[in-house]
Amino acid sequence: MEGFWENIIVVTAARYSVVILCTLVFLAIFELLTSYKNWEEIKKGNFAVAMATGGKIFGIATIFRYSIEHNDTLLQSIGWGVFGYILLLVGYVIFQFLTPFMKIDEEIGKGNNAVAFISMMISAGLAFVIGASIG
Template identity: 45%
Template sequence: MSPFILTLLYFIAAVVIVVIGLVIFELVTTKYKDWEEIKKGNSAVALSIGGKIIGICIILAFSIYTNDSIPQTVLWGGYGVVLQLVAYYLFDFLTRRFTVEMELKNGNVSVGIVSMCVSIGLAFVVGASIT
């Protein structure tokens, strides 16, 4: 298959996985609408969502580097979404003194930064395990 066609197919797969992942995150984790908060200028939510997007894409990139097929990449991408969700709940569990969701909704940028770092950091760990 042409590298141009293959790149387009990987691109489409990645966009679909990221969009599905973000929809799942919004349905399962938040008591507010992510994009409404971002529209209002909530930097904390933007950082958290940005970290999730980057985290999923890092996992997809490692998968593309090491696998020969789009279906394998889609499978790893789905697995990455699940693991990002686990990471979010783990982060929320470990911060017993406050609720991550409420702090993000209230615009606590510090929590947004840590949330972003958790997503990106663990994506590298998951990605490295793919190789």
């Protein structure tokens, strides 16, 4: 059984599964923070919501990419991935706080592609910074 966890296929499948599960949980948490329902809006064709959600997915995946690259064990990767996600979440809240002249969620929910694009780029950019800092 010891060699089982050393098999690259098993390790890859385990990390993949954990990242998918964490992504679903993290997206559910993000959905609690937004004034709209991501998947309902995407189903209706709201491209702004799709961009903002896509940026969050990209951000989460990027953080886990660095977490997996820099850590030997699955548990360490999960720990750093969760920590990175918390930092991404804080960045999202700061973005909303720093733009008091408009409500980011409302603008994205109404289909404002410009606001959604900035939101997507903030998620992507922060993910690279967070990922580069992961130990």
